[in-house]
Amino acid sequence: MSGDERDMTQFDSDYIFKNGCFKTPVHFSMKLPKDLVYIQAQRILSQFPVKKRITRNIALIPGKNVLRPVFRFKGVDNFNVSGIKAVSHACMPGNHDYKRLQLLIDIKYDLFYSDGMNRLVQPDNATFDITLNNVYLPDCNIKYYPNAFMDFPAGKTDKGGSAIEVEAMAQGFGEVISPYTGALILDIGVFFLIKFLRHTQLLVPSYGYFPSKSEQ
């Protein structure tokens, strides 16, 4: 049992059935279910598509002992969302269920280039400052933010809190390079899909088998 499962509210099926808490429709004359099953489901509270561009000033590093490098920029690849932070959140005036959020999203990527002798890769990262208005988050606090996007699908959640999931498509473009010094100006453009999720519990009656029409 994971930590998240332990945090979920526990119910006693027998108690529910014996005390008549679980009502079946009278006119269907259904039997009581054999069991009650809890299902955890994700609910998307808000979803925002955001386009953002950032200009990076980079100094490419030549290979060791290359005295007279001649840099050629090949491209950018291996994009990865490495971190999401909420810098601030505040209620929108007039409606406390809606918030204004400021997020910092880190994108890591690799620069591929040549110094005239070697093919080189230099990691770099860019931080995008994104402000979102009217984010529907009814009960308040966002308690948990995934450190890395890749970790998130593992299902870590806070205790009934919300989580942010970010999908991103990124590209580098508009490069300006100084071939003899390795000075590089590069634009990183990203299309973000930011989702605010809530993990909810569904209580479902289970009969252990699928009832036939006659039984219903």
Place this chain on the structure above:
Amino acid sequence: MSSFTIPYGTKQTDFSTKDAINLHLLSIAHMEAGLAKLMDGEAEEIRLVSDCNPCYDDILNINQSINRVLKNITKLQMLLHFKFDSIRHMSTGSHAPDMSDMTDGAGMFDVTDESVISDVTDESAISGVTDDSVMSGVTDGSVMSNISDTLDVSDTSKMPDESAASYGFYAMPEKTIPISKDVHPDASTSDNNKAGSSISQDAVSQKKKDISIDDLNIHTKCGFQNTEKMPYENQENSDCKAFRYMIQGRGVGTVSNPKDYFYNGIAIVQAFIHDEDTCPADGTCKEKAKIIESNDIWKANNFLYYSVHVNTCMQIITACSSGLKVGRHVHDGADIIMVEGKGEIIHKERFKPDIYEKGSFTLKIWPKQGTFSADSFQMVIKAGRHPEFSHDSGKVSLMGENQSLAVCAR
């Protein structure tokens, strides 16, 4: 590859021991320069192939071919290293051979001959160079009789740096052959290497002292002879005997001048500058000093690139060849090295055409005390027609562990 004529054959009896040693060292330097060209050719080959999107098999074949060539080059370099050790050993005096034997190494000079080196462009030719028949002049005779004393195959730590050599920056023959401490090396070698002339007796006969190992090591302290580590990486080399000024490498930092447009931008200096071949201030060899051909080659290779960029704007200044003046000054009580010159300014801005401009610049470099590394630099650019392209970086502290600007001054 151009080369000057080394006199031999007719006036062998005019040679002194020192002359012969100088000529041997010169032949080593020429060989190294030739090998550097070869490796440069291999680099070009790789570059050419990589641009053609080769398939996997082609890459493997090219790799094997280049491996074979480099192996042969390495063998030859080891021979040269042994030769150098032998000469150094000989120069101490205890094993000094007969003069007539020393000049008997015509085979060595043949190897440094221009036609031989220029012809060595493919693998077969290289293997021909390492062939015993060609190198017999090196291994024959009493000149190399001391090789067995100094031969240590495992001692490869002094092998020259291949990547440096591949750029043609390895050998500095004119700097490697100082006659003695109190004769300026440049002057003496310029005399010795005069094209088509016999060796000046003045330069060699006025000093009766034997050449010490320290003299011969001048080059290795600050030059490129032993480039397992670059000169500035050896902390013990706190002085710079062979070069009056050398600026080499790369410096990266942040523009600190708040009044400049590029404030907080990234400033990068990439330089390879060596001093001109002139005499020291005391004028002891002023008349004899001549810029020899190989030094001209070095000067032709000198360059200084500086770029600064912030946001979507970049400015580059390029200065090459011999138009660079290097000097050592005291600025606010600190020793600095100052490089002045003229160059081409390129102003780049995103989505706009590049603007070209001429301008002058002054680069000040503050060295770290006791090392060959620069601590900080300042670049001031004065643009001609576009004064808005003028730039003052302020004092830029260098950052980045793997990037260092080596400076050497005395």
